[in-house]
Amino acid sequence: MRTLAIAVALAAAAVTSSGLMSAQAAPAQAQAPAATSAHAFSFEGLTGGAIPLSAYKGKVVLVVNTASKCGFTPQYEGLQKLYDARKGQDFVIVGVPSGDFGGQELGSSKEIAQFCKLNYGVTFPMATKNHVVGADAHPFYKWALASFGPSTEPKWNFHKILIGKDGKVVAAFGSRTTPDSPELAAAIAKAQAGA
Numbered sequence: 001m002r003t004l005a006i007a008v009a010l011a012a013a014a015v016t017s018s019g020l021m022s023a024q025a026a027p028a029q030a031q032a033p034a035a036t037s038a039h040a041f042s043f044e045g046l047t048g049g050a051i052p053l054s055a056y057k058g059k060v061v062l063v064v065n066t067a068s069k070c071g072f073t074p075q076y077e078g079l080q081k082l083y084d085a086r087k088g089q090d091f092v093i094v095g096v097p098s099g100d101f102g103g104q105e106l107g108s109s110k111e112i113a114q115f116c117k118l119n120y121g122v123t124f125p126m127a128t129k130n131h132v133v134g135a136d137a138h139p140f141y142k143w144a145l146a147s148f149g150p151s152t153e154p155k156w157n158f159h160k161i162l163i164g165k166d167g168k169v170v171a172a173f174g175s176r177t178t179p180d181s182p183e184l185a186a187a188i189a190k191a192q193a194g195a
Contacts (some may be wrong), residue, residue, distance in 0.1 A: 022134045026124045035147075037167025040064075041140040043096065043127035046113050051094060051125050051141070058089040060163050061189040063140070065096045065132045067104040067157035068115045073156045076120035078179030082126040089192060090165070093124040101156045105129055132159075144169055162183065 035041065038061065042052040053061065064079060083093045097112050099105035106112050108126050118121035130138040132154045133163075137145075144152035144161055148169035152161050160173040162184075171187045 001025075035143050038140065038143070038163045038169070041095065041138075041143065043130070043138065046095075046097070046109050046126040046128055049079075051127055053094070053163070053167070056092050056163075057167065059092055060165060060188060061163040062091075062093045062188070063094055063096045063161045063163065064093060065100075065130075065157060067098060067101065067110075067153050067160050068106045068112060069090075069104040070102070070147045070157040071109070071154070072158040072175050075179055076116060076122055077079040080120055080122055080124065087190065091188065091192065095122070095126040096132060096138070097127065097129045098154075098157070099129060100131055100133050104157060121168070123184060150171065162187055162191060166195060168181075 039054040039057055042050050042054075045051050062077075062079075062082075066076070066102070067073060079095070080154045081091055083091075095106045095116075106115060112129065113126065116126060130141075132138060132141045141153070151172040152169060154175075158175045158176060161169060162171040163171040170191050173181075173184055173187075
């Protein structure tokens with residue numbers, strides 16, 4: 001009898017260590033809810049605090065992965081103009097610095113903040129440096145890819161993901177789409193109208 005009990009215990013241990021889920025673990029795993037909107041995510045703020053996307057419920061959010069030493073870096077100026085023009089219209093931009101493409105982002109949060117403020121007068125919310133692609137990508141980027149598809153996965157710096165008032169992805173734009181482009185303006189206006 002004791003031999004049988006030991007054999008059962010060893011078999012259970014082998015199943016668990018092999019990566020198969022035990023019957024007891026399954027319910028807890030199944031209960032973990034998948035995010036249904038961008039409002040489930042938060043970024044650490046560049047100068048401290050948090051940037052919970054839930055704070056922007058009812059607003060249109062443009063999430064842009066940024067870099068300080070990129071050919072597209074001058075887009076900061078256009079992003080700031082766009083933010084200034086629309087921030088009173090239920091619109092916000094969230095910048096997400098990343099060194100994923102060519103290591104083109106500065107090292108520390110302090111360096112990034114000083115660069116953005118001194119060179120472009122950035123006042124829209126900025127997150128700390130994050131990965132935006134791959135296994136180490138911030139959970140927001142993994143969710144966007146899973147929920148909206150490959151167009152949300154940045155291919156380079158200054159990729160843009162547009163989130164509607166309900167927290168759902170409504171559009172994505174590559175790095176070459178400038179902040180003053182007609183297609184971005186049209187998508188923002190449509191999202192603001194709730195269409």
